[in-house]
Amino acid sequence: MNIFNFLFFPSLQRRKEYRKKSKGSYYDYSYYRDVIRADCKHRCIYCDAHENEIGGDEAMELDHFRPKSISAYNHLHNDPNNLVIGCRRCNNLKGNKWPAQESQESFVGDSGFIDPFQHPRHEFFRVSQNGELIPLKPPAKYLVDILELNRQSRRKLRELRLQHFDLIQQLEQKANDLKKVLENTPELSLEGKEEINQAINIFRAESIRIHENNIRFLL
Ligand SMILES: [Zn+2]
Incomplete structure (x- = not known):
């Protein structure tokens, strides 16, 4: 059995459709917190901490994967397809960073972010016996560095x-x-x-x- 299937970075799938208002537009993004939490399997999509391991739901934050501060992504403000769950620390460290700029991809070259709904993360990371994440290919090292994914607690x-x-x-x-x-x-x-x-x-x-x-x- 591949322990990656559940111990680390499980594969994620978004639900087919997120609920919309009767006129067809999305609700305010905060409305989707619980469904996004479920779609992310209650784990920080960056460090993989499960909410049960770090103090429950209140330790988790809704994160705009493509940052809402970048004008090119203004239109995604309430789009649940751009929402993910991250723990507070990862979300803070990520901040407004988005090296892929306006590329369709979420990472370019060595840097950027892995969309867990697009890419199986076990292709990017290995986990050593002492719990350290070992980067296998870009942008894994970039992420380990800027999000401090090997911080002691994680x-x-x-x-x-x-x-x-x-x-x-x-x-x-x-x-x-x-x-x-x-x-x-x-x-x-x-x-x-x-x-x-x-x-x-x-x-x-x-x-x-x-x-x-x-x-x-x-x-
Ligand atoms: Zn995290």
Whole structure:
């Protein structure tokens, strides 16, 4: 299984249509906060922090992907297709930066921003065992630098995801190993079987607990 599918930078898809007023124009952009949050899977599209990991919904901000301060994008002011969710820190660091200027693309050359609805982000980043983002191709390095994507809090958050994921796998492996012992040792006493079954149940329960508390909201 490719752990990128859910642990880091899941693929995102916008809903087909955002609600409009009866006359066909968009509502004020703030109206779309909850649907954009859902479309972004409740994660900052820049550093990948999930709102559950950083203090909930109030830690997240609606961001105009193409900045509203650039006159060429004035017309996108209320267009939900230009809205994304970012954590406060990333949104602040991004500010009005938009190196792609008026290009159709969101990045040009080495710099710019990756539209997560257009590009699978795992093509741009790898995650090392200690949670550090490793840029694979432009503009990943630009983003790591200007958005401080490897700041301590975010690196730690990714490291924790990996640690919990590993732990779950180890517990599952132990439970499976014991199940094999049961199957391959028919001469075991009733008490012996009982003890092994109890151990299997403990491993399974612990694995489920870790999953529920630390991973499930990422799915
Ligand atoms: Zn962020």
